[in-house]
Each structure stands twice: as structure tokens, then as C-alpha cells.
Amino acid sequence: MIPAAVEYTRPSTVDAAIEVLADEDAKVLAGGQSLIPLLRLRLSAPTVLVDLGALADLRGVRQDGDDLVIGAMTTYDAILRDPLVGRYAPLLAAATQTVGDRQVRHLGTIGGSLAHADPAGDLPAVSLALDATMEVTGASGTRSVPATEFFVDYLTTALAPGELLTAVRVPNNRVAQGWALVGVAALCRRDNGNIADIRVALANMAPTPVRATAVETALTGAQAHHTAIIPACDRAAEGTSPADDLSASAGYRRHLACVLTKRAITGCIAGYVDET
Numbered sequence: 001m002i003p004a005a006v007e008y009t010r011p012s013t014v015d016a017a018i019e020v021l022a023d024e025d026a027k028v029l030a031g032g033q034s035l036i037p038l039l040r041l042r043l044s045a046p047t048v049l050v051d052l053g054a055l056a057d058l059r060g061v062r063q064d065g066d067d068l069v070i071g072a073m074t075t076y077d078a079i080l081r082d083p084l085v086g087r088y089a090p091l092l093a094a095a096t097q098t099v100g101d102r103q104v105r106h107l108g109t110i111g112g113s114l115a116h117a118d119p120a121g122d123l124p125a126v127s128l129a130l131d132a133t134m135e136v137t138g139a140s141g142t143r144s145v146p147a148t149e150f151f152v153d154y155l156t157t158a159l160a161p162g163e164l165l166t167a168v169r170v171p172n173n174r175v176a177q178g179w180a181l182v183g184v185a186a187l188c189r190r191d192n193g194n195i196a197d198i199r200v201a202l203a204n205m206a207p208t209p210v211r212a213t214a215v216e217t218a219l220t221g222a223q224a225h226h227t228a229i230i231p232a233c234d235r236a237a238e239g240t241s242p243a244d245d246l247s248a249s250a251g252y253r254r255h256l257a258c259v260l261t262k263r264a265i266t267g268c269i270a271g272y273v274d275e276t
């Protein structure tokens with residue numbers, strides 16, 4: 001369907017956008033991925049559309065003290081490619097990867113996703129888990145709304161009429177130290193459903209990094225199937241001499257080596273290209 005006639009404006013400052021939004025029939029347009037279909041179906045019929053596309057201040061990710069501040073007009077695609085998000089909020093990157101298709105990720109914005117508040121949407125739940133805070137600006141100034149108070153009802157948020165979501169503030173969830181209790185690196189080459197070649201290396205299971213040779217021997221030439229992989233991985237700690245210290249017991253490290261080897265090899269096989 002063709003949307004009803006609507007006045008269109010593309011302000012160049014947040015203040016100018018807020019001024020137009022004072023009109024109670026005005027509606028914000030971000031990436032249009034949810035709004036345009038509603039306009040076409042005439043389920044939404046504003047008199048003015050306020051396109052935020054020219055507001056460069058609302059795009060991008062920056063670090064502010066311990067927080068990441070993500071502009072409301074930052075697209076899914078930009079979030080996925082942002083090194084700060086990858087480093088400090090990998091959950092956000094992982095969830096964004098699964099949103100829609102390339103076109104939706106190229107146009108859709110984090111602000112649009114949160115303001116739309118679709119209960120099936122990915123980022124509203126992620127913002128709750130990340131303990132995010134929404135930065136909201138209106139004619140009477142700026143306020144912060146925790147994610148726990150932002151989602152009020154079906155497709156309804158705590159945004160008051162005339163208010164704009166300008167940014168999402170995400171606390172840095174990265175721990176300062178990330179020494180592995182145990183680490184596993186695996187590479188494999190598959191040939192016709194069998195494992196033609198496999199290398200598995202373990203960190204922190206001996207005074208030096210070591211190869212899990214029992215696993216490699218058991219799996220070389222075996223079927224690339226969990227019936228072969230699981231029992232082979234139970235042998236990951238064979239021949240190792242892990243430390244027994246304040247961080248973990250030797251027994252726990254042996255157990256972890258088996259669990260992580262299973263995950264690494266399963267991931268390797270599932271994501272197989274030529275060598276993973």
C-alpha cells in the first residue's frame with residue numbers, strides 16, 4: 001500500500017528535531033525498517049515525519065569513563081563492525097549479528113529498535129541484560145532511563161511525547177584480567193565427512209603449551225561426528241600436568257580441558273571451511 005501524504009522534515013540539529021516533535025502528530029523516522037511498513041499499512045498516520053538521518057551527533061560509539069555510549073542512530077551494521085563493541089560488549093555484537101538480513105542491518109538503528117520496543121526484538125532484551133541506560137532528550141531537557149524502566153508495554157516505552165532517544169549507555173562488562181585457567185586451540189581439515197588432519201593445543205595444562213596428542217591420534221581419520229568426537233575429547237588431559245593452585249585444582253583443570261576441547265573441535269567442524 002502507499003502511505004498517506006505526510007509532511008517530511010530532516011533537521012540538522014537535535015534541538016531543531018525536538019522543536020518539530022512538539023507537534024503531537026510528528027513521528028521520528030530512523031532506519032524506517034519498522035516504521036515504513038506501518039505507514040504503508042496506514043497503521044501509523046503521522047502528519048509530520050522527522051527524519052533523524054542528518055544528525056551526525058547521534059551516530060557512532062564512544063567510550064565515556066567505564067561506559068560505552070552508542071548513538072541512537074548507529075546502525076546494526078556499524079555496531080557489528082565497531083571494535084569497542086566487540087571488545088567491551090560482545091553480547092551486543094553477537095545479538096546484532098542475528099538481526100534480520102543485510103539490508104535491515106544496514107538501515108536499522110539501535111535507537112529505532114529500542115524505541116519501537118517490539119517484544120520479539122533482539123536488542124531490547126540485550127539492553128536489559130547489559131544493564132543499559134537510555135539517554136532521552138525533550139523540550140524540558142535530558143534525562144536517563146534505566147532499561148529496566150524503559151519498556152513499559154507492548155510497543156510502548158517510557159519516552160514521553162516529543163522526546164527523542166539520543167543514546168544508549170552500556171556499562172563496560174569486560175574484566176580487567178583474563179588469564180585462562182585452561183585454553184584450547186584447535187584446527188582441523190575435513191575430507192569427505194572424515195577428519196583428515198587435526199591439531200589441538202592446550203594452554204596452562206603443563207609448564208609449557210602442549211598438544212593433546214591422544215585426541216589428535218583418536219580423531220585423525222575418524223568420522224567428523226559427535227559419536228567419535230566426544231569420547232576422543234575425554235582424553236584431552238592425558239599426558240598433561242596442570243597446576244594445583246589458588247585459581248583451580250588440577251582435577252578441575254583436567255575436566256575443563258576435556259569440556260573446552262569438545263567445544264573447540266565441535267566449533268571447528270561446524271564452522272568448517274578449509275581450516276578453522
Ligand SMILES: Cc1cc2nc3c(=O)[nH]c(=O)nc-3n(C[C@H](O)[C@H](O)[C@H](O)COP(=O)(O)OP(=O)(O)OC[C@H]3O[C@@H](n4cnc5c(N)ncnc54)[C@H](O)[C@@H]3O)c2cc1C
Nearest residue numbers: 030031032033034035100108109111112113115121122165
Ligand atoms: C525484514 C525484517 C526483518 C527483521 N528482523 C529482525 C530481527 O531478526 N530482530 C530484530 O530485533 N528486529 C528485526 N527487525 C526490526 C528491525 O530491527 C528494525 O530496524 C527496528 O525495529 C527499528 O529500527 P529503525 O532504525 O529502522 O527504526 P524506525 O523503523 O525508523 O522506527 C521505529 C520506531 O521507533 C521510533 N524511533 C526510532 N528512532 C527513535 C529515536 N531515536 N527516538 C525516539 N523514537 C525513535 C520511530 O518513531 C518508530 O515508532 C526486522 C525488520 C525487517 C523489516
